[in-house]
Amino acid sequence: MERKVNFNINGKKVDLNIDSRELLVDVIRDHITLKGTRIGCDTSNCGACTVIVNGKAVKSCTMLGVQADGKEIITIEGITQGEELHPIQKAFMERHGMQCGYCTSGMIMTAYWLLSNRKNPSDEEIKRYFSGNLCRCTGYQDIIDSVRHASELMHSEEEKIVVEQR
């Protein structure tokens, strides 16, 4: 059954008519045509579909599009500033936190949520936060290294801003 929804995605307001049955991940990919959010297992296990809803990372395959009405969503496309990659994306490139890359957008969104809560997470915290994101290539070590590196990059960017402001 068709239903009107409006929400904010990556800073832009959208008004859509969607079927109540449609999952948020399908709404993001097919209606808004942002293809960075992936469908992996489609059974809330793998985390390839991770997006931020109202500040928290969730699995967009386990949320109805209609539930997103009135909410603020951030996807992988929303964390870059123009052509400039986000420090987390740079860190994943520099530390090679991927192989096939399929899980990467979900990994980066979980990292985005983690690093907005904890500036300097321990390896144990990183592992705990990432227990809902599966990667079948890397063996995870490079992902953990990437997240740690991202927190360092974000610290140094913050320091740069402070220095420039002075």
Added chain:
Amino acid sequence: MNPREFEYHAPHSLDEAFSLLGKYGDESKILAGGQSLIPLMKSRIFSMPHIIDIGKIEGLRNIEINKSGARIGSLVTISDLESEREIAELFPAIHDAASQIADPLIRNAGTIGGNIAHGDPGNDLPAVLVTLGAVFVLRRSGGERTADASKFFIDTLETDVHHGEILTEIVIPRPGKKTASAYLKAKKSAGDFSIAGISTCISMEKDGSIGSIRMALTSSGPKVIEVTGLEEICKGKKDYNSIAEKVSVAAVSSAKPSDDFYGTVQYKKKVIGILAKDCLKLAMERAEKR
């Protein structure tokens, strides 16, 4: 996969929700965080013509801690429960369980009310809330009643929520002095349901002997199971070693597990026996420190 066709309703108030429940009766189902219901709808194990999403109703997301205990709104997410310091202090078993439910992303969406009202014997909070002596507030149009956690769970996916009612609050009495709780869970992999789980709440007397004890089991039968015969074993006892084996036997004989993907009956009983001893020990240690 998409769920089967349904009509979606998103009431902004409880009264609006009650009138929708009244209008659609048996043909309606309440949706909270959706972390249990949506997977069932997607796999088409479950479908319902009318889905009533209570996510937009204000006032169900508070955690209130006062002299008499805690009042937790049914839409409080598992991750909010996990990060609430006072909850961890007063009811360590809630923190133990909340931090092990599924994975952090699911905990960000899943709610305490959903974890209870879904009635899945694999869900972790029912066992904890039974041992803590919690009471559930069930509101309906023009009234409300309370249900004891220990009598609330009827069978697999079946609870004492009547048609027209909504679980709105979980009320947990403040633990007395020298009282502590713990929850342990054995699982095959991170984020999975448990092979078995166990919650324990112990109150110590002034002399350090056990005054009262409650234990309840997850994934060990068609619904949450409270372990019986513990008072006789534990009352007045101070030494863990003198009661551990008997408590373990009591837990195993109360359990009614079945063979499934998570293990055979024999294996699960072994796991329950070990968890019972470990959980007893942890709860005793915590109670002594209070």
